[in-house]
Amino acid sequence: MDLKEIQNLIKFVAKSGASEVKLEMDDVKITIRTGSDSETTIVQQVPVQASAPVVQQQVPAPVPVAAPEAPAAPAASSDDSKYITIKSPIIGTFYRKPSPDKPVFVEVGTDIKEGDVLCVIEAMKLFNEIESEVTGKIVKVLVDDASPVEFDQPLFLVDPS
Amino acid sequence: MYIIKLDAIGSTNAYLKELTLTSIPQDYTVVVSEHQTNGRGQMGTKWETEAGKNLTVSVFKKISKLNIQEQFYISMCVSLAITETLRKFQIKQLRIKWPNDILSANKKICGILIENIIKNNYMVGSIIGIGLNINQKFFNDLSQASSLSLLTGIIYSKEEILSEILKQIQFYFDLLESGKKSFIKNKYENQLFRMNKPSTFKLNNDETLSGIIKGIDNVGKLIIWTEDEIFRTFDLKEIKLLY
Secondary structure, eight states: OOHHHHHHHHHHHHHHTOSEEEEEETTEEEEEEOOSSOSSOEEEEOOSSTTSOOOOOOOOOSSOOOOOSSOOOOOOOGGGGGSEEEEOSSSEEEESSSSTTSOOSOOTTOEEOTTOEEEEEEETTEEEEEEOSSOEEEEEEOSOTTEEEOTTOEEEEEEOO | OEEEEEEEESOHHHHHHHHHHHSOOOTTEEEEEEEESSEEOSTTOEEOOOTTTSEEEEEEEEOOSOOGGGTHHHHHHHHHHHHHHHHHTTOOSEEEETTTEEEETTEEEEEEEEEEEEETTEEEEEEEEEEEOOSOOOOTTOTTBOOHHHHHSOOOOHHHHHHHHHHHHHHHHHHHHTTOHHHHHHHHHHTBTTBTSEEEEEETTSOEEEEEEEEEOTTOOEEEEETTSOEEEEOGGGEEEEO
8 A cells, every 4th residue: 555545545534424434455454543533543554463573653744634523532553453342232321320329330450251231321211231252351431431422432442461 | 921019128229130140031021119228310310209109110122133233222212112101191291201201290209210131241141120000109309300290189909000011011022123223223213201391401511402303213312403414412420401
């Protein structure tokens, strides 16, 4: 993939309003994130083969980003790629506790296993307990308690190792 | 249908949820309690009820064919089951206040709280909690609340009302399972409180908005035709109808 193609891809993603696009081809892996807190789009180009030397390029965005409403995660550090992102299956309000007077379901450092409840998403007065599909450790909580979330918005980063 | 009757419980929904932890219950498992001491509404709110006077019931419904994005249909089915039941008991001026409060003569008489059971991003069941004010005569600090008995002067049999509600819930879920989604949505919108009437709303930034409720979208957001002549949709936390 040449620079021109990457630039076109960035433009396309920025216009689409998507907050994150991941693309994996033969030997390249690209993650494009758009964010309201940074005016630029970050592209990482990382060889997929573990044996290859690590190459990282950061290309400033050629166009201003149409920032989505959702608070975007800060630009990815290459470390995050080994983590699993748990996303919201539905739009609604994100709650970290079963009720305001109870402790949070999980916090950074909590060991979780498949089936553990991570949060509640309330959608138009329907309550959805979101269970983990993976076993691992919570590395990051990406959304504040009681704030709105969109469909597919990342909620947690989990280290599966 | 499998009905569990209790004298008193914290919350019928919580009781039913405990049951689902060991195994998925039989479809239409019902828990009804004479008294509920720790009833819940929206996150952080309470549903208070006088012992023995009202209906506090939870129903477990298996969900198999519904996409998680379409869960508001569960709410619509339950709201319609309640209004249909109350119509049979000659309760007048029934409306559904979005998303699912049941009103008669502008007073709230019934609240619904639904908790979904999701496994691997698929819906497997719903715990449907219904609090219907039946024979309670006094409400502290709740000027917008009422009961069937307050509205009509009649003392009702809770059992008769419950059995009709359960019948109606089955009827509407049968419709949903046979794919009659647009029928359900139309019927729900036709009973929406303030539908097609100019109304005032308070937004979560404290601004007021004038507009007309035109219905709901597929995820259950409220669609309002505003003064600026545009359609806007709102989530539950973003807007409050002033009435």
